[in-house]
Amino acid sequence: MAVVRSRGSDAHSHPPPPQSAKPMTPTRLLLFAAVVLWLIVVQTRLLLSSYPSGPDVVIGGPPPPTTTTRLRPTDESVVVGRRAVPPDGDDATFTPGEFLAGRPGGYVNLPIGPLDPDRDDAVARLTGADVPPPAERLMRLAPAPPGRDAIFGLASYPTFMAGWVRLVGSLRRAGYDGHMILGVDPNIPEAERDYLDRMGVTYYAVDVADCDPAILEGGGASSSAPPGGGNAVRARCSAGLEDMKLEWGRYEMARRWLRACESCDGWSMVIDTRDVFFQSHPFASLGDPGSAMHDLLFVEEVADHTSPMFPDSRHRATNLGRSGRYLAHTVPCYGEGEVRARDLVDRPMLCSGTVLGTRDGMHRFLSVLVDEFRRNNDKGRSECRSPSTTDQWTMNHLYYRGMFGGVGRTRTMPWGTGPVLTMGTPCVNSALGELRKRLSQRDMMAFDPATGLILNPHERDGSAVRVAPVLHQYDRCHNWIVPWFKEHASLFGTVDGPEDEPAVAWVRATTDVG
DSSP, X not given: OOOOOOTTOOGGGSOOOOTTOOOOOHHHHHHHHHHHHHHHHHXXXXXXXXXXXXXXXXXXXXXXXXXXXXXXXOSSOEEETTXXXXXXXXXXXXXXXXXXXXXXXXXXXXXXXXXXXXXXXXXXXXXXXXXXXXXXXXXXXXXXXXXXXXXXXXXXXSOOHHHHXXXXXXXXXXXXXXXXXXXXXXXXXXXXXXXHXXXXXXXXXXXXXXXXXXXXXXXXXXXXXXXXGSOGGGTOEETTBTTSOHHHHHHHHHHHHHHHOTTOOSEEEEEOSTTEEESSOTTTTSOXXXXXXXXXXXXXXXXXXXXXXXXXXXXXXXXXXXXXXXXXXHHHHHOHHHHOGGGXXXXXXXXXXXXXXXXXXXXXXXXXXXXXXXXXXXXXXXXXXXXXXXXXXXXXXXXXXXXXOOGGGXXXXXXXXXXXXXXXXXXXXXXXXXXXXHSOOOTTOEEOTTTOOEEOTTSXXXXXXXXXXXXXXXXXXXXXXXXXXXXXXXXXXXXTOGGGOOOOHHHHHHSSOO
């Protein structure tokens, strides 16, 4: 991406003044200062013109009735990250100027290259290999739903009724009539099983097991380790997948569950389960998967070019190459030359907790990611294993190096657009002192003034995804999202509670479950 420079801004374009030059007079100094101030004002106005406000959206939640920022076409240059770029962009792999100029159709965020010309062949070998059957015990095979879409996730919590209502209840209330396939605790309470049965959920029992000692070299834990020492999914394994911590193993579970579900040939999504809920059908805007231009869709988290508050609050956005966490979780394993952080300073972080694709696209994603996990384990270095190398950072590294293959069939969706809105970073203001004050911000969120539903800030009125279908990382927004849940209880089920929620139609028609 070229850097736009003002004429005469390069110090090397002018010869040095002659030695006999006289010092500037006070009058000249004042004139010089006035010119500099004028230039600052002009540049500021040009930048702010890229973020005009519109009258029809409430920001910060009702009340108070304020407005949101809106994108509109502009002919001026805009600032992205540390560079000034023209709206048309001059880098074929990344065109944030297109997005900022109100032309999202021209926006691309492709791998940084150079791409391996043999990578597609390597990916084809991975996707063509046999997929083992699920290692987990099938506890419930739900009646075949009318729809052929599928959602997969690991939710092996000892008790999770409130989570089921938000996750599964909101999905079914949104009119989703496809498969939902989950991993659950083997001792899931009977009331929760009954609820999932009525909601038409297929679920497998995920038994915690000791990890293979080979992947614990240099640190780690087994299933017998005390759970208080860290994130459980990064400390334990599951029966049948002892070569991967649960954080990684859940993707292999999803890969096998997808292959085992022969009728899951619509759209698919692999999700985090603890912090996701739905306001509408997640795939309604994507069209027929059989004729889709893209078969693998990644969700961007908020970055400089999509933040409504840029440039005043850069800490409210995450550009991948500037993320200390990304560097800490990739450079020790892959090396600085492979990670190439300087080439990613303007690029958005991709979210590993909501990935969408067709059946083939999702199989490609899961096959490549799981293969990389196993390759990293085989390196015999603790810095390449969980918890040092986590799922999200590995996925980002693979994407930006073109390792998923099928570059022309893969795209990333800018924050504030499309089926998924990631709420985590917008709800956190790290500039505030106390942790409890940092969370639950809502100044970057947009709400429908009539219904109070959460909107995609960058989608136009009338868009099929103006109301964000999928909300992720809502737990960072606790102080305002909990009252919001109460005000919008109808999104999740009847007022009588989950025990009285009627079964979905196809379950009622094929079983005696009420």
